[in-house]
Amino acid sequence: MKRILRAAACTLCAGVLCAVLVACAPGVETSLQEKGSPDAAESSVRPYPRTTEYVSGDNVVYFNGTSGSTPLVCYLDLESLQAHVLCSVEGCTHSTQACPAYGGGHLFLTPDALYSYRSCDASYLELGSAPALGTLRVHALDGSESHEVAKVDDGWTLGMFAQSDTAIYGTLGSDLAMLELATGHETILQRNFTQNNYFDNYHLAQIGNDLLLPVWVGSPLEEVVFYSLSTSGELTEIRRAELNTGVPYEGKYYYADEQGRIYVLDVLTGESTLFCDELQYTQPDGTVRFSGQGAMYVVSGHLMAERTTPQEMPDYASKPTRLFAIPLEGGPASEILLSDFYHTYDNPLKVRAETPAGLIVVGDRVSTTYVDTGKDGSLDSREGSEERMALISPEDYFASNPNFQFLDFTLQPG
Numbered sequence: 001m002k003r004i005l006r007a008a009a010c011t012l013c014a015g016v017l018c019a020v021l022v023a024c025a026p027g028v029e030t031s032l033q034e035k036g037s038p039d040a041a042e043s044s045v046r047p048y049p050r051t052t053e054y055v056s057g058d059n060v061v062y063f064n065g066t067s068g069s070t071p072l073v074c075y076l077d078l079e080s081l082q083a084h085v086l087c088s089v090e091g092c093t094h095s096t097q098a099c100p101a102y103g104g105g106h107l108f109l110t111p112d113a114l115y116s117y118r119s120c121d122a123s124y125l126e127l128g129s130a131p132a133l134g135t136l137r138v139h140a141l142d143g144s145e146s147h148e149v150a151k152v153d154d155g156w157t158l159g160m161f162a163q164s165d166t167a168i169y170g171t172l173g174s175d176l177a178m179l180e181l182a183t184g185h186e187t188i189l190q191r192n193f194t195q196n197n198y199f200d201n202y203h204l205a206q207i208g209n210d211l212l213l214p215v216w217v218g219s220p221l222e223e224v225v226f227y228s229l230s231t232s233g234e235l236t237e238i239r240r241a242e243l244n245t246g247v248p249y250e251g252k253y254y255y256a257d258e259q260g261r262i263y264v265l266d267v268l269t270g271e272s273t274l275f276c277d278e279l280q281y282t283q284p285d286g287t288v289r290f291s292g293q294g295a296m297y298v299v300s301g302h303l304m305a306e307r308t309t310p311q312e313m314p315d316y317a318s319k320p321t322r323l324f325a326i327p328l329e330g331g332p333a334s335e336i337l338l339s340d341f342y343h344t345y346d347n348p349l350k351v352r353a354e355t356p357a358g359l360i361v362v363g364d365r366v367s368t369t370y371v372d373t374g375k376d377g378s379l380d381s382r383e384g385s386e387e388r389m390a391l392i393s394p395e396d397y398f399a400s401n402p403n404f405q406f407l408d409f410t411l412q413p414g
């Protein structure tokens with residue numbers, strides 16, 4: 001195991017928690033096997049959600065709303081299915097910065113509070129002014145209070161990819177960096193990390209309590225290096241391999257070959273096994289039905305694999321992409337036959353967010369006419385569609401039963 005960041009991580013330890021000091025002390029280094037099993041009592045680094053529109057809490061889903069032009073943190077109560085402003089101040093009109101819900105942007109939920117990061121407001125930008133800064137705020141979960149934690153770098157939005165209960169992790173420019181939630185303190189973990197490394201913010205997973213970070217190296221990119229990133233910001237190389245691009249999940253890495261077979265690599269042991277060969281579908285005349293490459297991700301205990309219909313196939317025109325779900329514990333692949341008709345294509349229905357009450361999906365699209373005002377004041381109308389979000393249980397989703405419970409994100413008063 002190669003220690004890349006010992007010096008930086010230990011410098012960081014000097015000023016923070018005892019728990020972090022222990023983690024850095026020689027002789028108590030976490031073994032690879034320990035990395036494999038998460039410890040619920042310890043804070044862990046988890047990937048930032050693939051879709052950041054909805055941040056799932058215990059019985060609520062947080063989202064960004066507005067009142068007039070005031071940005072507000074709002075939540076959908078998953079029991080009543082009603083949307084509210086995260087404000088419990090009597091008589092508050094939620095229209096000024098004094099409202100506890102004021103703020104929003106990127107939302108980070110911890111057991112104690114909801115943090116919001118908002119990149120700089122254009123109105124702060126004046127000629128010759130100091131560099132633009134973002135704002136980190138903390139909101140009490142009962143909506144009673146909120147305040148600004150700190151002004152921080154404005155460049156976090158593009159790079160943030162993970163969080164723990166105490167920090168946000170991401171890239172600032174080309175550096176790997178960490179932002180402490182309680183103080184807004186920013187630490188560069190490794191300079192120029194992204195200069196010769198390529199990684200996808202949305203293809204990260206957990207490995208025990210650490211973040212599993214697959215990074216592509218080489219020119220052309222041909223080798224994947226698996227790193228673990230600890231809560232204290234320590235980066236450790238676990239393994240290198242020459243693999244196709246894939247998706248990590250809980251210490252495993254799922255990847256497909258050119259023929260569409262999916263394999264799974266155990267990142268700790270280095271052992272690769274065949275996971276699914278059902279998507280390698282060949283026509284009687286020998287033409288391959290689905291190409292091997294396509295997006296993969298994990299939803300509710302299933303590996304989701306998108307497959308492109310080859311252009312020469314008759315159903316290409318109406319259904320260019322198909323989506324399959326394979327249980328992680330093993331079992332047959334099932335095709336998601338629920339549709340999201342978007343831009344007249346029959347797209348397979350994708351999951352926007354997982355919540356304890358079910359999966360959030362686009363249950364329907366309603367045709368709307370949008371009216372835009374041009375610079376010269378002329379009105380221009382265009383046709384579009386408005387998403388109607390819905391909840392569906394994982395069982396119904398994977399069985400393609402259109403059992404939707406439609407959600408209303410209209411804010412309730414009080």
Ligand SMILES: [Zn+2]
Pocket residue numbers: 085087088089092093094095099100101
């Ligand atoms: Zn308010």
